[in-house]
Amino acid sequence: MLCACSGEQFKFEDAPRSPESLATRDFSASGLSSRTGDWESKFEDTQVDEAESTLRDALSLNYEEARALLGRLEYQRGNFDAAFQVFHGIDIRGLTPRMTKAIVERTWQRKPRTKGDIISTQEMSMHSVSLLLEAILLKAKSLDELGRTREAANECKTILDTVESALPNGMPEGIGEDCKLQEMFHKALELLPKLWTKAGCLDESIAAYRRALVRPWNLDPRRLASVQKDLAAILLYGGVETSLPPQLQVWGATTPKNNIEEAILLLFILMRKVASREIDWDPEIMDHLAYALTISGQFEFLAEYVEQALPGVYNRAERWYFLALCYSAAGQNEATLNLLKKVSGCSEAKHKPHLPSFLLGAKLCSQDPKHAHEGINFARKVISSHDQTKHFMGETHKFLGICYGNAARACVLDSERVALQTDSLNSLNQASLIGHKDPELIFSLALENAVQRNLDAAFSNAIMYSDMVAGSSGRGWKLLALVVSAEQRFKDAETIVDLALDEAGRIDQLELLRLKAVLQIAQEQPKQAIETYRILLALIQAQREFQAKKFHSEVSAERNLETQTWQDLANIYTKLGLWSDAEICLDKAKSIEFYSSRSWHKTGISLEAQSLYKEALVSFSVSLSIEPDYVPSIVSTAEVLMKFGKPSLPIARSFLMNALRLEPTNHEAWLNLGLVSKMEGSLQQAADCFQAAYELKLSAPIQSFV
Numbered sequence: 001m002l003c004a005c006s007g008e009q010f011k012f013e014d015a016p017r018s019p020e021s022l023a024t025r026d027f028s029a030s031g032l033s034s035r036t037g038d039w040e041s042k043f044e045d046t047q048v049d050e051a052e053s054t055l056r057d058a059l060s061l062n063y064e065e066a067r068a069l070l071g072r073l074e075y076q077r078g079n080f081d082a083a084f085q086v087f088h089g090i091d092i093r094g095l096t097p098r099m100t101k102a103i104v105e106r107t108w109q110r111k112p113r114t115k116g117d118i119i120s121t122q123e124m125s126m127h128s129v130s131l132l133l134e135a136i137l138l139k140a141k142s143l144d145e146l147g148r149t150r151e152a153a154n155e156c157k158t159i160l161d162t163v164e165s166a167l168p169n170g171m172p173e174g175i176g177e178d179c180k181l182q183e184m185f186h187k188a189l190e191l192l193p194k195l196w197t198k199a200g201c202l203d204e205s206i207a208a209y210r211r212a213l214v215r216p217w218n219l220d221p222r223r224l225a226s227v228q229k230d231l232a233a234i235l236l237y238g239g240v241e242t243s244l245p246p247q248l249q250v251w252g253a254t255t256p257k258n259n260i261e262e263a264i265l266l267l268f269i270l271m272r273k274v275a276s277r278e279i280d281w282d283p284e285i286m287d288h289l290a291y292a293l294t295i296s297g298q299f300e301f302l303a304e305y306v307e308q309a310l311p312g313v314y315n316r317a318e319r320w321y322f323l324a325l326c327y328s329a330a331g332q333n334e335a336t337l338n339l340l341k342k343v344s345g346c347s348e349a350k351h352k353p354h355l356p357s358f359l360l361g362a363k364l365c366s367q368d369p370k371h372a373h374e375g376i377n378f379a380r381k382v383i384s385s386h387d388q389t390k391h392f393m394g395e396t397h398k399f400l401g402i403c404y405g406n407a408a409r410a411c412v413l414d415s416e417r418v419a420l421q422t423d424s425l426n427s428l429n430q431a432s433l434i435g436h437k438d439p440e441l442i443f444s445l446a447l448e449n450a451v452q453r454n455l456d457a458a459f460s461n462a463i464m465y466s467d468m469v470a471g472s473s474g475r476g477w478k479l480l481a482l483v484v485s486a487e488q489r490f491k492d493a494e495t496i497v498d499l500a501l502d503e504a505g506r507i508d509q510l511e512l513l514r515l516k517a518v519l520q521i522a523q524e525q526p527k528q529a530i531e532t533y534r535i536l537l538a539l540i541q542a543q544r545e546f547q548a549k550k551f552h553s554e555v556s557a558e559r560n561l562e563t564q565t566w567q568d569l570a571n572i573y574t575k576l577g578l579w580s581d582a583e584i585c586l587d588k589a590k591s592i593e594f595y596s597s598r599s600w601h602k603t604g605i606s607l608e609a610q611s612l613y614k615e616a617l618v619s620f621s622v623s624l625s626i627e628p629d630y631v632p633s634i635v636s637t638a639e640v641l642m643k644f645g646k647p648s649l650p651i652a653r654s655f656l657m658n659a660l661r662l663e664p665t666n667h668e669a670w671l672n673l674g675l676v677s678k679m680e681g682s683l684q685q686a687a688d689c690f691q692a693a694y695e696l697k698l699s700a701p702i703q704s705f706v
Contacts, residue, residue: 064090065128068135075138080145087139090132096162098124099132103166107175130180133159137188144195153195153204159188160211170216186219190227193234202238206231214248225279228266232288235263264292275308299330317343317354324360333364337371340364344381355392358382362399369410375403394435398444401427405448409706412661424448439468443476450483451706453665453699458483474500474508478515485519485702493702494519506543507554510536510561517568518702526572533565540565563592567602574606582606597627604636613640634659635669642676649676667696 067090074083102124136159143152163185175182189212196205209231212219219227241259249255256262267289273279286309293302303326306319314322320339328336343357358381365375379400382392404424411417428445435441446461462480469476477500485493497516504512517532540562570585586606589599604619617640623633638655641648653676659669674689 062128064095064135065131068131071135072138075142080142084139084142084146087135087142090135092132092136092158095124095132096158099129099162100166102126102129103163103181106181107167107172126179126181130184133162133181133184133188137184137191140188140191140195144198149195149199150201153192153199153201156188156192156195157208159185160192160208164215171218173218175218182218186217186223189217189219190223193227193230197234202234202240203242206234206238206240206242209234210244210248221273221278222280225270225273225282228270229282229285229288232263232266232270232292233284235259235266236288236292260292260296263288264296264298267292271305271308275310281310281313294329299326300332302326303330317351317357321354321357321360324357328360328364333368336364337361337374340378341374344378353381353385355382355385359392359395359399362396362403366399366402366406369406372403372406372410375399376407379403390434394431394438394441397427397431397434398438398441401425401431401448402444405451409451414664417664421448421452425452437468439465439473442468443473443479446479446483447705450479450486450701453486453696455483455486455699471500471503474504474512477504478508478512479705481512481515481519482701482703482705485522486699488698490519490522490702494523507557510539510558513539514561514565514568515703521568521572522702526576529572530569533569536565537562559592563589563596563599566592567596567598570602570606574602574609577609579606579610595626597623597630597633600626601630601633601636604633604640608636608640613643616640629662631659631663631666631669634662635666635672638669638672638676642672642679646679649679652676665696665700667693667700670696 067086071083071086071090074080074086103126105123106126136155140152140155143149143155163181171182171185193205193208193212196202196208209227212227213224213231236259238259243258244255244262256265267285270279270282270285271289274281274285286305289305290302293299293305303323306322306326309319320343324336324339327333327339340357340361343354344361358378361378362375362382365371365378379396382396383400401424404420404427408417408420408424411420425445425448428441428448431438431441432445442461442465446458446465449455449461450458459480462476462483466473466476466480471477477496481493481496481500484496494516497512497519500512501509501516513532513536517529517536520526520529520532540558543558566585566589570582570589573579573582573585583606586599586603589596589602593599600619600623604616604623607613607616607619617637620633620637620640623630624637627633634655638652638659641652641655653673656669656673656676659666660673663669670689670693674686674693677683677686677689
């Protein structure tokens with residue numbers, strides 16, 4: 001106790017639990033029981049007064065200081081109820097003005113008093129202030145231990161109110177050199193928001209955190225960073241929205257407008273401190289920042305901060321994988337694949353294979369036919385490892401099957417194409433045995449069967465997929481309608497589209513409307529098709545006007561649909577011989593997307609229908625200059641060349657063979673190749689081509705499956 005009065009600091013954060021009360025032990029001569037259970041019944045106010053009197057006489061303490069000291073000792077013994085009873089006898093409300101005055105006068109002096117200084121009997125010493133602040137803090141902790149958290153928070157708030165009223169501009173330097181005022185205040189700053197959080201008062205908790213940060217309270221960097229991190233966490237996960245009060249909105253237009261923005265700002269500050277080594281690396285900061293930037297869609301910013309992480313925080317494979325996830329979420333798949341190639345490069349050959357990176361690479365490659373062979377390599381690396389789980393194995397075979405299918409469609413050799421198509425179905429079927437409840441897998445299986453013209457299997461898989469997603473997938477309905485249309489059941493396909501329109505989302509609904517119009521054209525119902533296209537264009541225009549904020553992908557999808565609609569209308573008017581109307585529609589399409597191979601192809605079709613063959617060839621050439629592998633323009637070019645007689649037949653055959661290399665199931669290419677063979681006198685070859693064209697036409701969908 002003498003040490004306490006001389007300014008020694010006691011550590012009370014980890015209060016020991018003791019069955020004995022210090023007061024009952026030291027003052028047992030007064031007839032008190034030595035057990036804590038008897039303390040609650042026998043420790044009367046008169047006995048507390050007797051203990052206080054003894055302390056005051058021995059140590060020259062006043063009434064409040066004696067109670068503060070006795071309460072501290074009770075708290076250290078783990079007797080929280082007894083400590084609270086002792087602290088409760090201190091009239092904090094009455095002492096607050098004197099405490100405030102003492103703090104103010106201490107900051108004016110700028111130096112501690114010497115022993116020779118004369119202290120007024122009415123003036124409270126800084127040591128007394130510190131002792132009383134500690135008493136309030138311990139009273140709050142005792143209440144918290146007793147389950148009275150809200151009362152504890154109000155008591156703790158008293159400390160902040162007292163010190164802030166005396167120090168409105170923050171804590172001056174050097175005030176904590178000769179007393180515990182600053183230490184008690186710092187502990188109260190950290191404790192108050194935690195108490196409010198524990199009490200379920202998140203608004204008060206956030207206000208308390210902000211209160212700790214808006215003034216310079218001399219918190220050391222580690223404690224200040226802890227407060228900032230805790231505030232960011234409660235802003236992100238607390239589930240309450242609290243805007244900054246007007247007095248804190250000092251940045252004008254750049255002031256955080258919501259919890260997420262405020263949390264991101266705090267986490268940016270913390271990451272800068274980590275980068276400058278002002279504080280140690282804390283993985284929780286990166287976890288919070290990753291979550292905050294993810295839900296706000298700022299994946300590129302997240303990648304920048306991952307790159308700023310000091311060497312040794314992540315190993316190379318983990319860093320590359322983390323960055324790959326960021327760039328993939330930002331839609332930069334090329335950058336993502338470059339990073340994933342590093343993980344599978346020779347520099348990592350001696351390390352344990354990083355399976356998540358390989359699986360992510362296989363997934364991304366399965367979404368882009370250009371990277372089909374790279375996807376096959378990624379998937380094979382996962383399969384060759386013996387560490388993968390059953391789930392990993394199922395996903396890997398799924399992506400491998402999709403990549404095999406994409407690679408088959410880009411093959412030049414028929415033998416290689418057939419082998420890859422077989423491998424595709426084998427991998428997808430193997431994946432279905434492992435993860436048969438995966439809707440994405442069933443859809444991929446349906447699509448691959450449809451592309452290979454296994455229409456019965458495709459229909460069954462499409463029905464199964466639709467059942468698994470409860471009919472909520474627009475692409476599922478579309479695939480089912482295309483499979484039915486490949487069976488030349490156009491009316492049934494239109495009925496499926498009508499059913500799907502009631503369940504589909506906004507973009508899917510627009511695509512289904514276009515499919516309905518195409519089906520009406522196939523049924524030779526041009527008037528109904530034109531009306532459907534009119535409704536489609538009206539919907540696109542309405543959504544453009546009333547929904548200003550859209551994702552880039554949605555805007556691009558709507559532009560493509562509008563362009564395709566005008567192209568389809570031009571095709572209808574061309575067949576009806578309405579050349580001027582067809583030209584107007586094509587001009588509309590080109591005004592949206594001038595460099596569209598399909599628009600120039602439709603222009604060539606219109607010119608060819610008017611017997612303007614040279615002009616048609618020019619349009620087809622423009623189309624192929626935009627997209628050299630655009631099969632419809634290749635076939636149409638061959639058709640026009642055939643009209644120029646025998647000298648042009650070898651060139652026409654070359655075009656048609658190239659078209660069949662790109663799209664072996666194109667019945668129009670087979671038909672024209674048969675005509676070329678017939679004109680050249682190869683009747684048996686012509687018959688084979690006509691037979692292939694006939695069979696393929698019987699299973700051709702109204703639109704391409706992929």
